[in-house]
Amino acid sequence: MPVDEQEVRALAQRVAAGEMRPSELVDRVRSASVCDVGFAQLDMDRAARTGVPEVVYGAGKTAEQIAGIVRALLGAGQERVLVTRLDAAKAAQVRARGIDLAFDEVSRLGVVGGVPEPDGCGTVLVVCAGTSDMPVAEEAAQTAEFLGNRVQRLTDVGVAGIHRLLGHLDDIQRARVIVAVAGMEGALASVVAGLASCPVIAVPTSVGYGASFGGVTALLAMLNSCASGVSVVNIDNGFGAAFQASLINHLPGKEA
Amino acid sequence: MPVDEQEVRALAQRVAAGEMRPSELVDRVRSASVCDVGFAQLDMDRAARTGVPEVVYGAGKTAEQIAGIVRALLGAGQERVLVTRLDAAKAAQVRARGIDLAFDEVSRLGVVGGVPEPDGCGTVLVVCAGTSDMPVAEEAAQTAEFLGNRVQRLTDVGVAGIHRLLGHLDDIQRARVIVAVAGMEGALASVVAGLASCPVIAVPTSVGYGASFGGVTALLAMLNSCASGVSVVNIDNGFGAAFQASLINHLPGKEA
Amino acid sequence: MPVDEQEVRALAQRVAAGEMRPSELVDRVRSASVCDVGFAQLDMDRAARTGVPEVVYGAGKTAEQIAGIVRALLGAGQERVLVTRLDAAKAAQVRARGIDLAFDEVSRLGVVGGVPEPDGCGTVLVVCAGTSDMPVAEEAAQTAEFLGNRVQRLTDVGVAGIHRLLGHLDDIQRARVIVAVAGMEGALASVVAGLASCPVIAVPTSVGYGASFGGVTALLAMLNSCASGVSVVNIDNGFGAAFQASLINHLPGKEA
Amino acid sequence: MPVDEQEVRALAQRVAAGEMRPSELVDRVRSASVCDVGFAQLDMDRAARTGVPEVVYGAGKTAEQIAGIVRALLGAGQERVLVTRLDAAKAAQVRARGIDLAFDEVSRLGVVGGVPEPDGCGTVLVVCAGTSDMPVAEEAAQTAEFLGNRVQRLTDVGVAGIHRLLGHLDDIQRARVIVAVAGMEGALASVVAGLASCPVIAVPTSVGYGASFGGVTALLAMLNSCASGVSVVNIDNGFGAAFQASLINHLPGKEA
Amino acid sequence: MPVDEQEVRALAQRVAAGEMRPSELVDRVRSASVCDVGFAQLDMDRAARTGVPEVVYGAGKTAEQIAGIVRALLGAGQERVLVTRLDAAKAAQVRARGIDLAFDEVSRLGVVGGVPEPDGCGTVLVVCAGTSDMPVAEEAAQTAEFLGNRVQRLTDVGVAGIHRLLGHLDDIQRARVIVAVAGMEGALASVVAGLASCPVIAVPTSVGYGASFGGVTALLAMLNSCASGVSVVNIDNGFGAAFQASLINHLPGKEA
Amino acid sequence: MPVDEQEVRALAQRVAAGEMRPSELVDRVRSASVCDVGFAQLDMDRAARTGVPEVVYGAGKTAEQIAGIVRALLGAGQERVLVTRLDAAKAAQVRARGIDLAFDEVSRLGVVGGVPEPDGCGTVLVVCAGTSDMPVAEEAAQTAEFLGNRVQRLTDVGVAGIHRLLGHLDDIQRARVIVAVAGMEGALASVVAGLASCPVIAVPTSVGYGASFGGVTALLAMLNSCASGVSVVNIDNGFGAAFQASLINHLPGKEA
Amino acid sequence: MPVDEQEVRALAQRVAAGEMRPSELVDRVRSASVCDVGFAQLDMDRAARTGVPEVVYGAGKTAEQIAGIVRALLGAGQERVLVTRLDAAKAAQVRARGIDLAFDEVSRLGVVGGVPEPDGCGTVLVVCAGTSDMPVAEEAAQTAEFLGNRVQRLTDVGVAGIHRLLGHLDDIQRARVIVAVAGMEGALASVVAGLASCPVIAVPTSVGYGASFGGVTALLAMLNSCASGVSVVNIDNGFGAAFQASLINHLPGKEA
């Protein structure tokens, strides 16, 4: 559990009273919030510190490990848990271990505890260049929903038919933050950012072949966007884009 | 000048009256806001559309071209102009053409019309890993100031001495948006994002040698950050990070 | 459906009469030609605008999505549809959904509505370096046929036996446009372009091993051709080369 | 000089008469058209074979070599000569050797014998994303003019301000062939090809910094264009794009 | 068997006596310690020369070859043998050939002859960033144990939650040598090295996706560490890191 | 069949007599030696021109194609045929089509017509760094034997145990040409070339993991050898190295 | 200055007495040891924490910044300072600011306060492949001397002439830790590690041309060493290798 003011005060009194060595206080301050489940050190303090709960990266973990982590998080009071990069088989194995996990085939996300009501400031617009980019776009959209955002989707509006995009100008200009998902040459991010007045988070996808190099071309193109206001996440990282979009969408207005 | 409702109505009446071909209306709608200065097509509508004025990318342009663009923007009513990637010699040549440009050696930025009062919602924190990263960090910090943000700087707080960073935990947790600038292995972004509760925009720098490959290593590391809430811009692109940070910092609170 | 002069005039009259907001006119102008089938936005205006019908990129789409798109295109009046990058299983699934699709194993192309009579100006010559390059060469040749071109094929005429190529000098010099398909070191494009007097579109293939890097070596070699008159498409992109070759082959002669 | 039918007949008669060894005939057939000036083998037959004269690639050649080659080409009856990738100093040295060479600073082209009247079928449209891309765009435009094409230029119409491009829709749709020049993320080629009905030849430029990798990002993006009808040449190769555009623009209409 | 002083003296006497050609002596000196088992040349002298026994790299070898090599090494007096990069099936095949091999699923190591008592000077600390890095971390930890080291493990202490690491500061400062295992951005090595006073050997892992490029990003980040005292081994090379850590941990103190 | 003096003379007489168009003679001269089997153009003149028979690259060809090519070559008088990059299944399919093909599992080579007596000048020494490199080394060794060379093999003599190599100094110094096969860091080529007085042809293999990048590291290392006398072939290209070694081994002594 | 037990106790008493907020104590604990000189945060606690003093990386810092940092470090009680990656001009500028700095042209190192007596356990052997590698080797050797190590140098013992290396076998086997410096194919590290019984730290250098890619080839080769006991630092990072070698050389013997 995280350390709070009260606890620090109590510890300080014990040190002052000579009942405790100063270094113990230092250690307690530093390591307070970590829960050790053997194969993982869970950061229970994260929700407090960053405003969002711990999420489980499902790739490279066994169903047993995932179930263990989910159980520990729920046990520590976390209301809902998101597991990313699952597949149907592993999701079933997690469920078989008694975890009530809802799994979505397209986004490959598993959710425990359901999706909350949106509580963000505006809308997260998830724009996607082609039908083949939909798994990544859905990972972004559903993650944003899990994190409490109202989400709007624009699918298959790649730049080769610019009119498809221009037909949605109002949506683009009304969004509070945009997640732009594209593979191949990744030009969507530049065009969208040129039309929008809000931050654009670009997600390159591994859609393509040959010199798309598994998404590297889209990644590079997005990093070199001639439009201002674009930042980029890793290839196929719909989750990461949605996470940051959610942070942005939950920022309060002007501080006093 | 941008097309407004009134003008569209007037055009529509002329078309309805048979005084104008429909295609002329379509063209006007599409091209209204562009000012052609020969070697450049200036987007006069940008401030209206995106909330921020047109900025001049100084690299690869002659002093004559820069002066021409600045003059056109001022003439179109833009109050202040930012020119990026200048050097002292070119800045002097621009000034010699009658442009009242203030130039900063470290950030390589030129400003016409001065820096405005901050009007963003909170503070943009610019965190920088090493002394050698300062030019990029200053490009970010001064761009953010030009765009109306209150800026705080943390310099030389790289992860090799983690205590330097932990000593500024309060600053990190108070910021509304963070720009994290680092070369070499670029680990700063991950550590900062793990400590912060706001969006982190990471800027890899070309600081380093050998297998830093001019910033590619830092770029890749930032894209693969194990911390959530990090998005990345191009190598040495302090301007781009600040631009997005400013967009985020100017977002209003919850919409009705 | 695309917007035409008549419709714009009608819209303008409604705006002039105050029956319609000007922005609605603008939106209509911009988005007229797109058909939304949920997971895809079909550009119905494409044939009008570019002279060739919409083609379906089959990779990364489910049979259901492909069938849906084909049905929408046929429904919108498109006479025939080409689906690229299929495999036998998926083609069967598309047929099982009631689409009368002819599938070719070598080129991996599916065709609905048959192949038209050639109506181009001359012959598209598809030259191919080795037997292993045939799938890509056939994708190019059959695409060109689908798009209304007379096609001639030269197979296995790689530069290691230059006499094989020189024996076909007449074919090379008679072609209106050449598609040169090669893997490994991709030298065929340079040699052919040196012998031809027409445009050469080079297609690197992923044929090779080790330092061929899945076609990158051939791609780079073709981009660096010491012969003039060569342009290049993506690795294994026989379709793209044929598409452009067809555009060239359908260009009319000198305009008045 | 190239071998013609008459000469082959004469040679054949000598062989038949036993006055000449058969292998001499073979050699003559094969090597007829090459002029050896010591450091270079000039292909005098090229104009006949490919429809365009030999062009001199100026980089990596001394002024002395360039002057020698130009002199040989003029001596062999070529009317005009284009020299690419010159600089002012080398151009002056070539002129100092008695060659009447006109040099253009922006395109770095040198021309001997002036520019001909356009004799192509339509217009070559050279579209360019940013002011910094102008040297490459001019290399393309002036090369096309040298090769007998009517050329139209669109400058600084990058995709970040899509309206700048849409304002020139008519020009795009009237062109017979388009050369699209862009650095950074190179998205211009995709958007233009989506709007055009003619072939688009894309030229990536080395404009950019950081992860633009001297034009590699633009190159990759163009190769992965989601729009059909795009082929690509080497980075900064305005000459090569114009050369192929000219071939296309000089193709006759439908053959009988 | 290795050549010793006694044997050299005997050989020298034979040469001196003219009973042996000098070149035979030279050959014997050079090739003494190699045992040829047909498909492999075993270096029987290695333990003497380097202080550690020959280890069998299991990848790319058949079970038959592995069994043959193990048998030869045991026959030559080596007490225990380590086989790396096995899988369960191949391990079973080796056992089926009469080799008493213990196999561990996680580390993919096979051990013949058991693990010895630790005889190193201090503790080898194996620190690992995430749960998915455990196979590599275990390869390192168990190799170190095989080589006679006392090993301590810290799992899932990646830098996104820096408190997890700081909670183990004492362990870090007490270690004699640290093996730091991380994928993704590989920042763990830098942070650990900044906290430690002993050598840190960094092992990048192939954990990650997209721009992690199978561990290349972590590798590059570790090579560019801003912290001093870090050296790096190949991606996923837990064995190699442990091998060097063991060499360091067995170094004696100050020599007289 | 290749064109010979007699045929040229006959053709010349027909041209001189006006019975044949000169261009027909030219065509005949150029294309004489090619046999078209539909999917392949076989260079029947190759043995005459290069001293070695046509070899069939088996990867990417169907069993049917391979059988067809072999049959054509045998039919044209070629005594024996080598097929590379086969696997057991495809070899069986070729045999099922009536081709008497001997297949070797390790080298993946198929041979029709047996292996000839060695007729080269000296010995081709195939040196190989590790047991895992044996498939490539065997491809080289057996290819060399097929091409008429006496071959000696040194296996598992990598540089980590330099004594294993030094023990074979005589073999190295007696060879007429050496093929050095190594993966991982590929240092074997440099060390061998430093010890040898004959040409060394280096073959990088894809043996290794992580930063070996499928043989790229070994390839680069061999290209940068600090020893003179090394040239390099593609990764895993044992065939190519043996082919060149055989050319070298069959060169006659000093010409009169 | 670092925080000590006494200070923590005093702080705790103030907190207990309500004279100080608990968070102030936490901040003090975390940031105690950092000295802020404006453009740099010096880690004064480093010597205590890691056993070696702060070193100044000279590249990318102005002479003024270097002088300021050196002054601060000396002022904080550090006895001697090492500045890396200087050049003669900058060194002179630092001296002109009153810093008594000794500069070495070959290694590009500057030393303030002289070199101490060696106090390590054994000898650090710096082995270097070619004469051109000497600058990096000297950076390593002189850094090791600065850090209190006895250093032995072997120069120009590359593997192309293996006898040069074998002639120093005793030196290799007597060393406590070896730094192996090589460019080109970097094979030296593997051969040395095969001969040594101590840890080998490999330093790739940027010596070479073409496919050496500025040291990347040597780096990759070293990472893929077939010899055990090798770890690697960044290209040209002689300092880093020496730093780790010194850590190893100062490790005490077996702990009680």
Added chain:
Amino acid sequence: MPVDEQEVRALAQRVAAGEMRPSELVDRVRSASVCDVGFAQLDMDRAARTGVPEVVYGAGKTAEQIAGIVRALLGAGQERVLVTRLDAAKAAQVRARGIDLAFDEVSRLGVVGGVPEPDGCGTVLVVCAGTSDMPVAEEAAQTAEFLGNRVQRLTDVGVAGIHRLLGHLDDIQRARVIVAVAGMEGALASVVAGLASCPVIAVPTSVGYGASFGGVTALLAMLNSCASGVSVVNIDNGFGAAFQASLINHLPGKEA
């Protein structure tokens, strides 16, 4: 000086007589032929061992070091010395130190002691694709002459004008070994190897721009040659190709 049989016998007698420790004999055997000039270990035995004299790689060495090495080699009886990668200034400095060095501007080679009469078996043919490749071709040609070969040059016979090459078919078929030098797409090597019956050593050059990547494209193309009989050296390594060509050209005919 190298160790000979007589010396080994004498040493052996001393060991046998107990006058010398066996290990001294071993050391003498191993290190006999190296001459230490401080910054370099010269391999005096090289001529004996490899048939060619030590050559000095001039890049990265000072004039003083070069002069010292040349003097040592001449002093040790080497008749002539080749110094590669010089420039005019450094050559002058070497001459100023009393070395009688002839320097060639194009090849950048310096020769001491003149060029010998050719004593190889046949002719080394150096074929070069373009005028800009001449410096590398001359490095190859003049190195071959220095090493005692008769050399023939074919310049500017790139594949874009295949007739230029075919006109020299006789030269290609008469050569004993061919060095093929080309930049850009490097296709020359494949075409030449298809025409030749002797070994072809390919030298990629750094001639080109953009995606030629300083010669990498040519290098990769040559490694992937579809023609058999090609091996490759490093980019711009004319020396290395000539060195191996000379080895091949000096091989005697069939051994008894």
